[in-house]
Amino acid sequence: MYMIENRYRMIIEPERSAKSISDTCTVSGVSRQTWYKWKRRYNVYGIDGLKNQSKRPHNIKNVKVTKELEKIILNMRLDNRFGPMRIR
Numbered sequence: 001m002y003m004i005e006n007r008y009r010m011i012i013e014p015e016r017s018a019k020s021i022s023d024t025c026t027v028s029g030v031s032r033q034t035w036y037k038w039k040r041r042y043n044v045y046g047i048d049g050l051k052n053q054s055k056r057p058h059n060i061k062n063v064k065v066t067k068e069l070e071k072i073i074l075n076m077r078l079d080n081r082f083g084p085m086r087i088r
Contacts, residue, residue, distance in 0.1 A: 007050040011039050 006028075013024045025032050041049030065073075076082045 004050045007038050011042055
């Protein structure tokens, strides 16, 4: 909760005082881009938007490698010493 409180204080600081957003970010050690990200999340989700969010992708394409294709790739890798870019 301490982290969320700090983020909340930092977001409302420019509104409460005469400080600019740049000054607030400099004092807090946070980039303006991050400040605006937190402000946007706060406007949409409220306090819950200030929690850390997962950076994991929402969906992953299911690319299936068949046994035959795996064998071909391994042969290219071991016999020809091709790298991943060349095999691709």
